[in-house]
Amino acid sequence: MDRTLWTRSISQHYCPPWKCPVCTKGMIALVPKSLDYEETAQSRRSRTHPDFDPEWVTFSFITWGKCSNHSCHQKFAIAGKGGVSPEYTSEGGDWDYVEYFMPKYCHPMPNIIEVPNSCSDEVKRLLAESFSLFWSNQSACAGRIRVSLECLMNYLGVPRKRKSKNGKYYELTLHARIDAYAQKDQKIGSQLMALKWLGNTGSHDGEVSRTDILDAFEILEHTLEELINKRSARVSVLAKKLARKHGKK
Ligand SMILES: [Zn+2]
Numbered sequence: 001m002d003r004t005l006w007t008r009s010i011s012q013h014y015c016p017p018w019k020c021p022v023c024t025k026g027m028i029a030l031v032p033k034s035l036d037y038e039e040t041a042q043s044r045r046s047r048t049h050p051d052f053d054p055e056w057v058t059f060s061f062i063t064w065g066k067c068s069n070h071s072c073h074q075k076f077a078i079a080g081k082g083g084v085s086p087e088y089t090s091e092g093g094d095w096d097y098v099e100y101f102m103p104k105y106c107h108p109m110p111n112i113i114e115v116p117n118s119c120s121d122e123v124k125r126l127l128a129e130s131f132s133l134f135w136s137n138q139s140a141c142a143g144r145i146r147v148s149l150e151c152l153m154n155y156l157g158v159p160r161k162r163k164s165k166n167g168k169y170y171e172l173t174l175h176a177r178i179d180a181y182a183q184k185d186q187k188i189g190s191q192l193m194a195l196k197w198l199g200n201t202g203s204h205d206g207e208v209s210r211t212d213i214l215d216a217f218e219i220l221e222h223t224l225e226e227l228i229n230k231r232s233a234r235v236s237v238l239a240k241k242l243a244r245k246h247g248k249k
Helices: 041-046 121-133 138-155 174-184 186-203 210-246
Strands: 028-030 036-039 059-067 075-089 094-107 161-163 169-171
Touching: 059 094, 121 138, 138 174, 138 186, 138 210, 174 186, 186 210
Parallel strands: none
Antiparallel strands: 028 059, 036 059, 059 075, 075 094, 161 169
16 A cells, blocks of 8 residues: 555646556556636635735646556546645746645545455445545544444454343444454454544544544555455465365375
8 A cells, every 4th residue: 555645636737646446457647638626715705815825725626537558548537625835946946836636536436455356345345435535534434444344343254242141142342343353363353453443533523634544544454465365365275285185086
């Protein structure tokens, strides 16, 4: 996962090279001259304020991205907000204000992390929803990550219910299920628990930053790799072993 891809802005000629989620081979590039922007009404009004500062300027923008793979050429609708920031111009040796644009939406949305193919469809769907929310609503994004953990617990076969002393079954909380998993694998268990805490903050209207979400995605990418790919690799080794021992000679 390259974190800088998700915090960088778009310019009139540049879009961060996100990987195309459709063909997973090409990169997204800005369609030349497709970027269009307008200053917001509030920003225009602020220009008459005696303390006006260029950093108050706000734009709305829309643009197109396109996959670089010639056999794919998927187009991406991108929209968001922008502003101006002072930049040093080497020609005049002076400072100038340059427009920048921060994406809020992209459709289709690229994958922020690699999700193993053998992950359950439910986990894949929830993670895709979390990617779509990354720029626009970090708390909701953390909430989707939390729900994906519930599904991951199902996928890993961690029981949903436990028998109480009076013989009745009761539903386990996500916390209790992760605790149960941590008994088998403490390292992964503590990583999943950290993601659960962030999800709790998100669902209780707490402050969740983009950095928090990128941390969560980085942990999740590593955890999924450990849980799913390594488990698949181990299962295929076991299958080969059994086949060697018991298969037809
Ligand atoms: Zn593509």
